[in-house]
Amino acid sequence: MRTIHSPSAMTAWSQRLRREGVVIGFVPTMGALHEGHRALLRAARLKCDALVVSMFVNPIQFAPTEDLATYPRRLSQDRTICREEGVDVCFEPTPAAMYPKGFQTVVTVPSVARRWEGETRPHHFGGVATVVTKLFGVVRPDVVWFGQKDFQQCAVVRQLVKDLNFNIRLIVRPTVRERDGLAMSSRNAFLSTEERRLAPMLYQALLAAQRAIKTGMADPKTVQAMMRKVLEAQPAIRIDYLAICDPDTLEPLDRIDRQAVILGAIRLGSVRLIDNVLTRRTRGGT
Amino acid sequence: MRTIHSPSAMTAWSQRLRREGVVIGFVPTMGALHEGHRALLRAARLKCDALVVSMFVNPIQFAPTEDLATYPRRLSQDRTICREEGVDVCFEPTPAAMYPKGFQTVVTVPSVARRWEGETRPHHFGGVATVVTKLFGVVRPDVVWFGQKDFQQCAVVRQLVKDLNFNIRLIVRPTVRERDGLAMSSRNAFLSTEERRLAPMLYQALLAAQRAIKTGMADPKTVQAMMRKVLEAQPAIRIDYLAICDPDTLEPLDRIDRQAVILGAIRLGSVRLIDNVLTRRTRGGT
Numbered sequence: 001m002r003t004i005h006s007p008s009a010m011t012a013w014s015q016r017l018r019r020e021g022v023v024i025g026f027v028p029t030m031g032a033l034h035e036g037h038r039a040l041l042r043a044a045r046l047k048c049d050a051l052v053v054s055m056f057v058n059p060i061q062f063a064p065t066e067d068l069a070t071y072p073r074r075l076s077q078d079r080t081i082c083r084e085e086g087v088d089v090c091f092e093p094t095p096a097a098m099y100p101k102g103f104q105t106v107v108t109v110p111s112v113a114r115r116w117e118g119e120t121r122p123h124h125f126g127g128v129a130t131v132v133t134k135l136f137g138v139v140r141p142d143v144v145w146f147g148q149k150d151f152q153q154c155a156v157v158r159q160l161v162k163d164l165n166f167n168i169r170l171i172v173r174p175t176v177r178e179r180d181g182l183a184m185s186s187r188n189a190f191l192s193t194e195e196r197r198l199a200p201m202l203y204q205a206l207l208a209a210q211r212a213i214k215t216g217m218a219d220p221k222t223v224q225a226m227m228r229k230v231l232e233a234q235p236a237i238r239i240d241y242l243a244i245c246d247p248d249t250l251e252p253l254d255r256i257d258r259q260a261v262i263l264g265a266i267r268l269g270s271v272r273l274i275d276n277v278l279t280r281r282t283r284g285g286t
Numbered sequence: 287m288r289t290i291h292s293p294s295a296m297t298a299w300s301q302r303l304r305r306e307g308v309v310i311g312f313v314p315t316m317g318a319l320h321e322g323h324r325a326l327l328r329a330a331r332l333k334c335d336a337l338v339v340s341m342f343v344n345p346i347q348f349a350p351t352e353d354l355a356t357y358p359r360r361l362s363q364d365r366t367i368c369r370e371e372g373v374d375v376c377f378e379p380t381p382a383a384m385y386p387k388g389f390q391t392v393v394t395v396p397s398v399a400r401r402w403e404g405e406t407r408p409h410h411f412g413g414v415a416t417v418v419t420k421l422f423g424v425v426r427p428d429v430v431w432f433g434q435k436d437f438q439q440c441a442v443v444r445q446l447v448k449d450l451n452f453n454i455r456l457i458v459r460p461t462v463r464e465r466d467g468l469a470m471s472s473r474n475a476f477l478s479t480e481e482r483r484l485a486p487m488l489y490q491a492l493l494a495a496q497r498a499i500k501t502g503m504a505d506p507k508t509v510q511a512m513m514r515k516v517l518e519a520q521p522a523i524r525i526d527y528l529a530i531c532d533p534d535t536l537e538p539l540d541r542i543d544r545q546a547v548i549l550g551a552i553r554l555g556s557v558r559l560i561d562n563v564l565t566r567r568t569r570g571g572t
Contacts, residue, residue, distance in 0.1 A: 011453050019305055102535075104397045105415070105449035111390045129391070133419075137451030163391035165423030167297050249388075 001083045003090045007098070007138045010091050014052070014140040022049040026141030028132065031055035032072040032186035033081045036176040040145045041085035043173050052139050053082050054091040056098065061127030072186050091139065098134060107133045109156045109163070112250050116241055116263055117152050117274065125156050132157055136166055144168055149175040149183045151261055151276040155250055175275070177203070183275045195268040198234050202266050205230040205242070206277045209262045213244075213279050218256045220244040231266065240265035240272065247278065287369045289376045293384070293424045296377050300338070300426040308335040312427030314418065317341035318358040318472035319367045322462040326431045327371035329459050338425050339368050340377040342384065347413030358472050377425065384420060393419045395442045395449070398536050402527055402549055403438050403560065411442050418443055422452055430454055435461040435469045437547055437562040441536055461561070463489070469561045481554040484520050488552050491516040491528070492563045495548045499530075499565050504542045506530040517552065526551035526558065533564065 004010045014024055025048025027040050033055075044051050055078055062068035075092070082090050106126055113125035136144075146154045154172045161168050176184045181203040182196075191199055205227040217223055227242045245252050247261040259281045265274045290296045300310055311334025313326050319341075330337050341364055348354035361378070368376050392412055399411035422430075432440045440458045447454050462470045467489040468482075477485055491513040498509055513528045531538050533547040545567045551560045 007451055008453075011451065015453075019307060021305060102445070103449050104395055105446055106394050106396065107419075107450075108392050108394075109390055110392065133393075134449070134451050137453070159388070160391055163389050163420070164393075165293055165297065165420050167294075167301075167423070 001079070001087055001090060003079070003092060005092055005094065005097070007093055007134075010052075010089070010093075010138050011140065013089065014138075017050055018140060023143065024048060024139070024141045025051045026054070026135075026139045026144045027051070028054045028056075028135050028144065028146075030057045030071065030186070031078045032074060033078045034176075034184045034186060036147050036149065036184035038081060038085060039176045040147055040173055041082070041087060043171070044143070044145045045086045047171075048143055050088045051086065052089045052091055052141065053087045054093075054135055054139065056091075056093055056131070056135075058098075058127060058131040059095050060099065060130060061124050063121060063123055066121070067187075070190075072189060093138075098131070106130055107160065107164075109159050112152070112155045112159045112248075115250055115252075116243060116245075116265070120240060120265070120272075125153070128153055129156055129160050132160065133164065136161075136168060141168055143171060145171050145173060147175060148172050149185065149275065151247075151263060152250055155248060158248075181207075183273075185273065187271055187273070190271045191268060195236065195271065198236055199268060199273060201231055201234055201237060202264050202273055202275045203277075206262050206264055206275055209242075209244070210277050210279055213256050213260070213262075220253055220256060223256070223262075227262075227264065236268060238267040240267060287365070287373055287376065289365070289378060291378055291380065291383070293379055296338075296375070296379075296424050297426065299375065300424075303336050304426060309429065310334060310425070310427045311337045312340070312421075312425050312430045313337070314340045314342075314421050314430065314432075316343045316357065316472070317364045318360060319364045320462075320470045320472060322433050322435065322470035324367060324371060325462045326433060326459055327368070327373060329457070330429070330431045331372045333457075334429055336374045337372065338375045338377055338427065339373045340379075340421055340425065342377075342379055342417070342421075344384075344413060344417040345381055346385065346416060347410050349407060349409055352407070353473075356476075358475060379424075384417070392416055393446065393450075395445050398438070398441045398445045398534075401536055401538075402529060402531075402551070406526060406551065406558075411439070414439055415442055415446050418446065419450065422447075422454060427454055429457060431457050431459060433461060434458050435471065435561065437533075437549060438536055441534060444534075467493075469559075471559065473557055473559070476557045477554060481522065481557065484522055484554060485559060487517055487520055487523060488550050488559055488561045489563075492548050492550055492561055495528075495530070496563050496565060499542050499546070499548075506539055506542060509542070509548075513548075513550070522554060524553040526553060 025044045107129040108126050109129050181200040209223045209227050224242050231237050243263045244260050260279045263276045311330045393415040394412050395415050467486040495509045495513050510528050517523050529549045530546050546565045549562045
């Protein structure tokens with residue numbers, strides 16, 4: 001496995017391989033790799049010839065009030081995981097290499113990014129769309145993998161890939177969970193013991209909603225009230241949003257009469273957790 | 287020469303050639319090709335293996351009040367010029383293929399695009415940056431050619447190419463002019479005989495400024511006043527802006543102590559004309 005720091009060296013590596021017909025797979029990460037990332041690497045390893053992982057804590061997707069400074073960084077452990085999973089290149093650019101003096105271009109995906117995470121974090125998806133566009137330019141992948149946990153991020157990237165004619169195949173892999181159902185996340189490390197005990201409640205609420213919809217509950221308000229009831233039983237949990245949406249546009253559904261994504265975000269102390277589940281593609285035997 | 291309408295067919299064509307090590311050159315146009323375009327095609331033809339020209343009147347770079355509907359379209363004549371100049375592919379996508387239902391991504395280059403054309407046409411460069419990003423995604427060129435006449439557009443694209451890691455070489459070719467100095471432009475066809483007679487005054491004013499700077503005039507205000515005087519002698523000419531700027535950032539200079547670009551925009555009746563000249567790279571023997 002090789003480590004590449006310079007974007008131009010990364011592009012040169014990719015272009016040389018592409019010319020030989022090699023299929024390049026790419027898993028963009030912010031490092032602090034956990035079992036969720038490992039599952040992406042394993043899925044990717046089976047489906048491409050050369051596998052690139054980027055580890056870059058992207059400053060422009062954090063607001064000044066957010067956790068950029070404290071976001072976990074453990075590069076040597078991350079490299080070990082990459083080596084174990086057969087990664088060919090760890091791409092680790094510096095912020096200065098990605099955003100040199102004079103940098104200014106912004107990529108936005110206004111509709112898909114507007115609600116939910118976009119409301120709480122107004123510049124977040126602009127930062128994500130911009131860095132993803134840059135990383136795709138640098139790495140030139142044929143196939144990329146993202147985790148379903150960041151569902152809205154997946155929708156933003158899917159729209160971006162389509163709108164900007166990237167000709168990249170986007171594969172979204174299911175969320176990997178702890179044994180008690182908590183979605184794996186680099187931010188879980190910041191939970192206190194008591195918060196950690198309560199954290200799986202978000203997934204419990206999402207599952208309850210999924211079950212209710214499966215048995216025929218079609219009014220989003222009723223489903224949301226039910227989820228709210230599950231979560232409000234715990235005073236330490238503050239609900240950020242609970243939503244039932246179209247999986248592509250992320251617009252809330254008036255009636256659950258087709259496949260939907262159930263999105264949730266909560267706060268536990270200073271930690272913000274997000275999670276989601278999809279409903280079945282067809283319902284009620286239709 | 288072949289004509290390709292579908293973006294995905296265009297990408298497939300390019301990717302096949304790239305894999306064989308072919309250097310792909312690209313000249314993006316809005317059609318209505320004139321001698322300025324022809325000069326770009328000739329320069330391009332000498333420096334690449336395969337030459338692609340796009341002809342696409344990009345709706346999103348026109349404001350509702352602007353001349354999208356009347357912008358000259360003469361595709362069969364354009365194809366003849368391309369054939370004469372040895373173009374390999376005319377890429378002619380439809381607006382619906384470029385902007386299908388649900389399209390929403392926007393690329394902006396805020397600082398370089400802010401002033402001058404950006405002030406008069408607030409959405410123009412957003413539309414330009416977005417379509418250029420898309421066209422680069424579709425065509426995957428190694429080298430692209432633009433004309434210096436649209437100087438700020440060149441600066442926007444140069445910043446975009448750098449910021450989004452396109453790894454494309456951008457070549458800007460000098461403005462091609464009529465015998466009386468008027469910069470070639472598809473919009474010149476809309477000038478009345480009398481307006482056409484006055485139109486070269488813009489270039490005259492720019493040349494006067496260039497000469498004054500060469501002889502040591504270093505205060506932009508004095509130079510601008512001189513240009514204004516040249517143009518205000520003709521009551522039919524309305525000045526939009528006259529500016530002396532840094533050629534990369536397009537910020538106005540306080541003092542002309544390094545290379546500068548002199549930009550001008552005027553209106554003659556309903557037609558808006560732009561032009562520019564560069565000052566020498568070094569001045570006064572330094």
